[in-house]
Amino acid sequence: xxxxxxxxxxxxxxxxxxxxxxxVPISNHLYFYWYRQILGQKVEFLVSFYNNEISExxxxxxxxxxxxxxxxxxxxxxxxxxxxxxxxxxxCASSVAQGHYGYTFGSGTRLTVV
Amino acid sequence: DAKTTQPPxxxxxxxxxxxxxxxxxxxSGNEYVYWYRQIHSQGPQYIIHGLKNNETNExxxxxxxxxxxxxxxxxxxxxxRDTAVYYCIVRDTGANSKLTxxxxxxxxxxx
Numbered sequence: 719x720x721x722x723x724x725x726x727x728x729x730x731x732x733x734x735x736x737x738x739x740x741x742v743p744i745s746n747h748l749y750f751y752w753y754r755q756i757l758g759q760k761v762e763f764l765v766s767f768y769n770n771e772i773s774e775x776x777x778x779x780x781x782x783x784x785x786x787x788x789x790x791x792x793x794x795x796x797x798x799x800x801x802x803x804x805x806x807x808x809x810c811a812s813s814v815a816q817g818h819y820g821y822t823f824g825s826g827t828r829l830t831v832v
Numbered sequence: 833d834a835k836t837t838q839p840p841x842x843x844x845x846x847x848x849x850x851x852x853x854x855x856x857x858x859x860s861g862n863e864y865v866y867w868y869r870q871i872h873s874q875g876p877q878y879i880i881h882g883l884k885n886n887e888t889n890e891x892x893x894x895x896x897x898x899x900x901x902x903x904x905x906x907x908x909x910x911x912x913r914d915t916a917v918y919y920c921i922v923r924d925t926g927a928n929s930k931l932t933x934x935x936x937x938x939x940x941x942x943x
Contacts, residue, residue: 722875751930753931753933755873760933760934760935761870761876761919761931761933762933763930763931763932766930774929774930776930807873809875809876811875820866820868820878820879820881821876821878821931822878823875823876823877823878824875825874825875826873826874826875828873
């Protein structure tokens with residue numbers, strides 16, 4: 719079964735450093751998403767991306783965050799200057815088309831900011 | 833905020849059916865009901881979705897009441913591997929509309 723692949727599985731970074739979280743969505747999927755989950759809390763939407771632009775973003779997704787699809791396969795989330803409160807699991811997801819389809823989520827990257 | 837209400841937890845015996853309830857009394861006509869689950873801290877896994885008809889796939893069945901104000905996810909023969917947090921989510925028909933997760937219901941399957 720096709721998978722969404724996320725790397726690295728765990729990243730530790732110092733406060734103020736930039737991090738890039740990487741995702742390889744399923745190859746024929748066109749819609750891409752980032753969600754995050756702070757330990758013990760709900761899964762929260764960050765951003766959706768289609769046709770090389772952001773479709774929707776949440777209040778969490780401020781100027782410190784950016785997304786990019788640098789080539790035909792990767793989808794990245796960059797945090798420019800990490801804060802302690804950015805520590806969370808970050809999940810990438812993709813879906814095949816618009817309308818009502820289930821997303822496929824990756825297994826996540828655990829980001830720890832120290 | 834999530835538009836659904838779920839009990840915080842339930843358990844069932846291995847091999848028995850698990851019936852997970854969800855209330856969505858403010859659902860509107862163009863909103864679907866989705867179910868996802870999350871095992872440990874893994875990524876959420878899509879289970880099933882529906883609008884008003886009952887739906888079945890290889891994982892589960894979804895029963896939606898006629899007034900669409902509530903639904904039940906049925907796992908027909910629960911296994912220990914079905915222990916997870918199950919999320920009932922209402923999502924509108926916007927092309928790219930996000931999923932809004934609530935706290936979900938923790939299902940514990942006992943041997």
